[in-house]
Amino acid sequence: MSKQFCTFVLDRLLFGIEVEKVQEVIRYQEMTPVLTAPDSIAGLMNLRGQIVTAVDLRRRMGLPKNEEGGLPMNVVICTSEGAVSLLVDRIGEVVETEPETFESLPDSVRGEVRQTTTGVYKLEHGLLHVLNLGATLDGIVTSGGSPRTMAAA
Amino acid sequence: MYGHANNVLQCAAWQNEIMPRVEPSEKIMDGMDEIFIEFLNEANEVLDKFDRDMVELENDPSSRALLDQIFRGIHTIKGTSGVLGLDKLVSISHCGENLLSKMREGEILLTPDLTTVLLTMSDALRQILGCIAQSGTEGDGEFSALVESITAATEGRKAKRATARKPRKTAARKKSSVGSDAAAKNTAPPAATMVAEPAPDPVPAAKPKRKQESPAGEIKTQSEPPAESQVSSIRVDVGLLDKLMNLVGELVLARNQIMQFTTADNGTAMSAAVQRLNLITAELQRGVMKTRMQPIGTIWNKLPRLLRDVARGCGKDVELNMDGAETELDRTILEAIKDPLTHIIRNAVDHGIEPPAVRVQGGKNPAGLLTLKAYHEGGKVNIEISDDGAGINTEAVKQKAIERNLVSPAEAQRLSERELYNLLFQPGFSTAKEVTNISGRGVGMDVVKSNISKIGGTIDLQSTPGHGTTLKIKIPLTLAIVPALIVTSASNRFAISQVNLVELVRLEGAAALSAIEFIHNSPFYRLRGTLLPIVYLDRQLTGFDDRGGSHRDVITIVVLQADDRLFGLVVDEVKDSEEIVVKPLGNLLKEQKCFAGATIMGDGRVALILDVMGLAHKAEVLGEQRSRTNSTAVQKAEVKAQLDEWLLVKAGRKHHLAIPLARVDRLEEMATSRLEWSGSQLVVQYRGEIVPVISVAETLGFSVGQELPPVVAVVVVSWKGRRFGLLVEKISDVVQAQITIDKARQSQYLKGSAVIDKRVVDVLDIDGIIANTCSMVEELETAVGQGGR
Numbered sequence: 001m002s003k004q005f006c007t008f009v010l011d012r013l014l015f016g017i018e019v020e021k022v023q024e025v026i027r028y029q030e031m032t033p034v035l036t037a038p039d040s041i042a043g044l045m046n047l048r049g050q051i052v053t054a055v056d057l058r059r060r061m062g063l064p065k066n067e068e069g070g071l072p073m074n075v076v077i078c079t080s081e082g083a084v085s086l087l088v089d090r091i092g093e094v095v096e097t098e099p100e101t102f103e104s105l106p107d108s109v110r111g112e113v114r115q116t117t118t119g120v121y122k123l124e125h126g127l128l129h130v131l132n133l134g135a136t137l138d139g140i141v142t143s144g145g146s147p148r149t150m151a152a153a
Numbered sequence: 154m155y156g157h158a159n160n161v162l163q164c165a166a167w168q169n170e171i172m173p174r175v176e177p178s179e180k181i182m183d184g185m186d187e188i189f190i191e192f193l194n195e196a197n198e199v200l201d202k203f204d205r206d207m208v209e210l211e212n213d214p215s216s217r218a219l220l221d222q223i224f225r226g227i228h229t230i231k232g233t234s235g236v237l238g239l240d241k242l243v244s245i246s247h248c249g250e251n252l253l254s255k256m257r258e259g260e261i262l263l264t265p266d267l268t269t270v271l272l273t274m275s276d277a278l279r280q281i282l283g284c285i286a287q288s289g290t291e292g293d294g295e296f297s298a299l300v301e302s303i304t305a306a307t308e309g310r311k312a313k314r315a316t317a318r319k320p321r322k323t324a325a326r327k328k329s330s331v332g333s334d335a336a337a338k339n340t341a342p343p344a345a346t347m348v349a350e351p352a353p354d355p356v357p358a359a360k361p362k363r364k365q366e367s368p369a370g371e372i373k374t375q376s377e378p379p380a381e382s383q384v385s386s387i388r389v390d391v392g393l394l395d396k397l398m399n400l401v402g403e404l405v406l407a408r409n410q411i412m413q414f415t416t417a418d419n420g421t422a423m424s425a426a427v428q429r430l431n432l433i434t435a436e437l438q439r440g441v442m443k444t445r446m447q448p449i450g451t452i453w454n455k456l457p458r459l460l461r462d463v464a465r466g467c468g469k470d471v472e473l474n475m476d477g478a479e480t481e482l483d484r485t486i487l488e489a490i491k492d493p494l495t496h497i498i499r500n501a502v503d504h505g506i507e508p509p510a511v512r513v514q515g516g517k518n519p520a521g522l523l524t525l526k527a528y529h530e531g532g533k534v535n536i537e538i539s540d541d542g543a544g545i546n547t548e549a550v551k552q553k554a555i556e557r558n559l560v561s562p563a564e565a566q567r568l569s570e571r572e573l574y575n576l577l578f579q580p581g582f583s584t585a586k587e588v589t590n591i592s593g594r595g596v597g598m599d600v601v602k603s604n605i606s607k608i609g610g611t612i613d614l615q616s617t618p619g620h621g622t623t624l625k626i627k628i629p630l631t632l633a634i635v636p637a638l639i640v641t642s643a644s645n646r647f648a649i650s651q652v653n654l655v656e657l658v659r660l661e662g663a664a665a666l667s668a669i670e671f672i673h674n675s676p677f678y679r680l681r682g683t684l685l686p687i688v689y690l691d692r693q694l695t696g697f698d699d700r701g702g703s704h705r706d707v708i709t710i711v712v713l714q715a716d717d718r719l720f721g722l723v724v725d726e727v728k729d730s731e732e733i734v735v736k737p738l739g740n741l742l743k744e745q746k747c748f749a750g751a752t753i754m755g756d757g758r759v760a761l762i763l764d765v766m767g768l769a770h771k772a773e774v775l776g777e778q779r780s781r782t783n784s785t786a787v788q789k790a791e792v793k794a795q796l797d798e799w800l801l802v803k804a805g806r807k808h809h810l811a812i813p814l815a816r817v818d819r820l821e822e823m824a825t826s827r828l829e830w831s832g833s834q835l836v837v838q839y840r841g842e843i844v845p846v847i848s849v850a851e852t853l854g855f856s857v858g859q860e861l862p863p864v865v866a867v868v869v870v871s872w873k874g875r876r877f878g879l880l881v882e883k884i885s886d887v888v889q890a891q892i893t894i895d896k897a898r899q900s901q902y903l904k905g906s907a908v909i910d911k912r913v914v915d916v917l918d919i920d921g922i923i924a925n926t927c928s929m930v931e932e933l934e935t936a937v938g939q940g941g942r
Contacts, residue, residue, distance in 0.1 A: 032759040035643060035694040036747050044738075044751055044759040049403045051751045051759055053739040081740040140741050 001099060005121075007092030007128060008075055011063045014092060015129045016121070023078045025091055028071035040140050042087050045074075052076065054085040060136060062112040077133065084137060095128060097121040102130075115139055192233050193286050194386060199226045200275050200282075207271055214263045224253045230278065241281055241291040248303040249274045255307055270306050273299060391484070394444055401434075401441045402634060402734035408434045409731070409755040435841035442483070442631055449527045449536070450478030452491050456498060460523065463502045470509055470520040471502055477527035482534055483631035489608045490536070490628060493601040497538050497624055498523065500598070505542035505622050515619065517541065529874060534630060539623035545616040547573050574614040578602040606766055608632060609652035635735060636840065637762070639728040639754075640711060642690040646760040647724075648733050648752055649711065653765040655719060656887070657727060658710040665708045678710060678721050681889060685712065686720045688772040690763075693747065715769035722768070731755075732840065735762060747771055798889050799909060802868065802881040805855030809885070809914040811892075811907065812868060816919050818876065819869040820884055825861045828880075834926070837867065837878055844869070846878040847926050849917070853902055872923045879922070892916075901925065 005016030006025070031043030031054055040060035045052050054074065058066060066072070072087040104119040116136045121128040203226045210219045227249050234242035249271060255261045277296050284292030408430055415427045457473050464471040482490075506512075506521030513519050526537040551565040554576050560568065568576075578598050605612050610628035629635070629652055637648040658680065660668045669676045669687055676687040687710070710721040733752040738745065746767035754760050798814035821839070828837050828846060835846040846867060867878040894905040894916055902925070904916040 030758055032645065032751075032761065034742060034745060034748070034761065035645070036696075036745055037742055041741060044761070046753050046757055046759050049406065049753065051736045051739070051753065053741045055741070079740075084739065084741065137741060 003097050003099070005095045005097060005128060005130070006075065007095050008073070008086075008088040009090040009092060010057055010061070010088055011066070013129055014123075014126055015057075015088070015117075015131050016095060016097075017075065017077065017086075017131050017133060019094060021077055021133060023076040023083055026074045026076065028073060028087075038140055045085065047076065047083065047085075050083060052083045052085050054087055055137070055140065056087045057136075058087070058089075060112070060140065061116050079133075079137065095121075095123065097123070097128065189237065189285070189289075190385075192237060193282055196230050196233070196282055197279065199230055200279050202226060203275050204272060207268055207275070210263060211265065211268045217257075220253070220257055224250065224257060227253060239281075239285070239291055241294075241296065242278060245274060245277055245281075245296055245300060245303075248300050248307070252303055252307045261306070261309070267306055270299075270302050274303060389444075394441075397441050398445060401438050402736075404434055405438055405634065405732065405734055406753050406755070410757060413755045438634065439841065442634070443481075445483050445485075445631070446481035447484050447487055448479045448481050449487065449534075450475075452487055452494065453478050453525060456494075456525070459495060460498060460502060463499050464521075467503055468508060469502060469506055471506055472520050472522050474522060474524045476525065480527035480529060480534060481630075482628070485632055486534075486608055486628055486630070489604065490610075490626070493604045493626075494536070494538070496598075496601050501538060501540040501542065501622065501624075505540040505544075507543050511543075529630075530871070533627050536626040536628070537623055538626075539621055541621040544618040544620055544622055545574065545577070545614075546618065550574075550576055574616065577614065578612070609635075609650060632735060634732055636730060637733045637752075638711065638730050639760070640690075640709075640724040641726045641728060642724045643694050644725075645694075646728065646754065646758075647690070648731075648760050648762045649713070649722075649765065650749070650762065651730065653713045653715065655712040655714050658708075658712060658721070659727075660708040660710070661706070665706060668708060680712065680719075680721070681887070685710075686774040687723060688720055688768065688774055689723045690768075691725070693768060693772055713765050713769075715765050715774070718769070718774065720769055720772075720774040733760075733762070797891065798887060799892070800868065800887055801885040801909065801914065802849075802866070803883040803885055804853065804881045805850035808850070808853070808855055809912060810849065810881070811909055811914045811916045812870075812879070812919065814887060816870050817868055818871050821867045821869060821878075822864055822884075823867060825863055825865050828861075828865070835880070839869070839876065839878070842876060844876045844878050845926060846880050847922060848880040849922070850880075850882065852922055852925070853915075870919055870923070872920065877923050877926075879917075879919075886910075 004019040006019050006022045007014055007016045009015070026047075029045040029047075031045050033043040034041055040056050042054040042056040042059075045054055056072075058064070066089055068089070070089075072089060073091050074085040075088055075091070076083050076085045098121075101122045102119055103122065105114060105117060109117075116132055116139070118130045118132045120130065203223055206219050206223045206226070210216060210223065213219065227246050231243055231246035231250055234240075234246065252261070252267075252271070256263060256267075261267070277294070277299050280294055281291050284290060284294070411427055412431065415424050453475055456475075460471055460473050501523055502521070506523070507515070507517075509519035512521065522541045524537070524539045526535075526539075528535055547570065550573050551560075551568070554560045554573075555562050555565050557579075559576060559579060578601075602612055605626060605628065608628060609632070610626055613625045613627075614622065615625070616622040636651040638651060638654055640647050640649060658678070668678055670679070671677070672684075676689075677684040678687050679685070709724050709727055711724055711727065712719055712721050731754075733754075735750045736752060737750050738748060742748070747764055748761045748767070749764035750762045751759050752762055799811040800814045800817055800820075802810050802812060804810050823837065828835055830836070831843065835848065836843050837846050838844075861880075862882070866881050866884045868881060868884070869876055869878050871877075888909055890909050892907040892909055894907050896905040898915065899905045902918055902922045904918045906913055906915050908914075
């Protein structure tokens, strides 16, 4: 069974989320920062009257700041607890994948990426990282206080 | 017609607000009426279901579940009618119940004839209900033939009259599938046939004509006109109401946004349309809020039973007295106070009320009395729970507090009564000598308090040893849309619920430089002589401590109340007060204790709502240690609090007036252009209401016909559930003082004069001054009621 992924680019890496989990993709919106929240929370935005929490995926994955400039895009995901937006560098196409091309993360891959990625699809032109949505979002809550709140204590 | 009906409704609503207290006897009648109406609605629903089930049962006679349902329905009607003393209903439903119970036992099998008899019974019951709705009596209908036929069926005989009637009825019912007029005219059963069809699809083609009428209950009204008048309420899914509420919230936001645009561009047609939108939105908001309101009686109803169980459990005898069950609250709040209320009542019975023997010794009635009272006051709901028990043993509380290391023995002796009572709300505190299965495990009052604080409420305890204890709970009417103060800090906007707001202090220039003093590292401000702990909002949020740069040119302190403690929150700027729609924060942010939610501002951006309790905890201004080291300061504050607080204002050129601060809802400064005339009454649009404004200077005859300055101060007060604005020239100060009023200058509007801060001031009689304008207010309301359509 082939699967469709909505793809996006983060730090020149191609990531994918199952298409059915994506509610919509929108341009960057003004955010209200939540100063006490963990660093990976980019802020709150108003999505047609709904308040949506935006996650800075680069920070969440421990990737460096985007040096290329340009505003990130919002990939709005529906979760059981409402919508969450993921901030990504660029949006890619919807990609069809074949199960044979999937491989879980090799042991040699370390760091935060292990938690947030389930594996890769070997596409013709490169690797598609499959985002582990559950772990990515759960990690934010469980990782607790950000460096900023620590400083306050 | 439509508009007229609305006016009547509105006037009625106002009248309610203006005359809040009804004579007790009338109230009981009201209560009874309510019970009757509820019973009628319920009974009609039960009967409709009865008809449907009956017909379904005919198709599936072996269904035990259906039969049980039918039986329960009739049993319910019988039971409630019995309680309400409706003898006819009782006797008929009793017969039916007998028959049904035989059927449940399998002694009698359902035949079409039997179905008819039972359905005829349902019609008869409905007819009586109709009479009750119309005339308040069961009517003089004669049902002995019906009773006879039911009894006969029960006994397995054939009753002559009943059999005589049966064939015709059955024929009509059988014919129903043909859709003849005769069948359509027949009473409810055919209607039920239709409704009972589980799926609409298999209905034969001949039916549709009647099918249209039946589900809406038209047939019922056709055959029994009296029933029509009962359908004044419908049941609505709570989810739908919540959705409506959200939509109205959105509308309020959209309205706020549009209002912002139009202030910049003052096209007259546009601003007129916006004005209308504004009014309609406000009214819609009020209307939808009202749909979510439920009388507090809905949760009180469960208390008599609870009380009985608890009282029996501890061998006591307690009577329950409830007053104000019709007081309405938003259902989310109602939900939130259910558990605390249960807890308080358990406590009152278990700890408060003494065993009968002890009561008799003390010269009291052996049965204890528990009184629940609910009423609206100043935009909030007050709930009082009082018992006539032993009261609180302050010595026991002190002992316990020392035992638990909450205070030192020396401190315990200095504690004021109020502080002592506050100890009861500390976690792990219980004065019960032994733990019973009802209460006394030491969890309880602290949970009660935190639950009530969570919804922005406060709880206060008063007790007289030997005479009982009264708990007073104050809670807001609703949580969904709340008035809030918008402040900025760390270049962000934040909303603070007005519930927590006490006052605003603004310090400029030299005052700002020296105002904040330090005890070691903790900042304080001297607010009228009392040390007020200071919290810098930006530092709490960013965690960045810039003590060196804490000297600001202007310091704005928002004085907030968290629990029963005050603290000052330093913000960059106070923007505005606004009605905000509270939205929850997502799951990712649930750990953020400083924020209670978020809201969307007029410009479409999101602003966070500060959680005052959470913030206070984070800043440790409520912390255990801090509060104890501060206890002397707190004590002083207590002493101060016992003095009266007075708001000093200037009216006219030189007149200084004092208004008891307790009576003041809010202080507002507004542009004189906001004041409008309605008839001969000066009014202002304030939070979606039209608030009459009374010029104090003019009423007192200081300055008749004088031109108003461009900005005026308005003291907003509540009087009999309505807001009024008192127009003054300037608000001077708030002082605490014990004053003696010299009645020499007493008049219709003044209580007299007194000396406050070495100055002679006149003490305003708020009731007097408002009562005098009240006749004008009534006129105004009628005018608005007509003009608003």
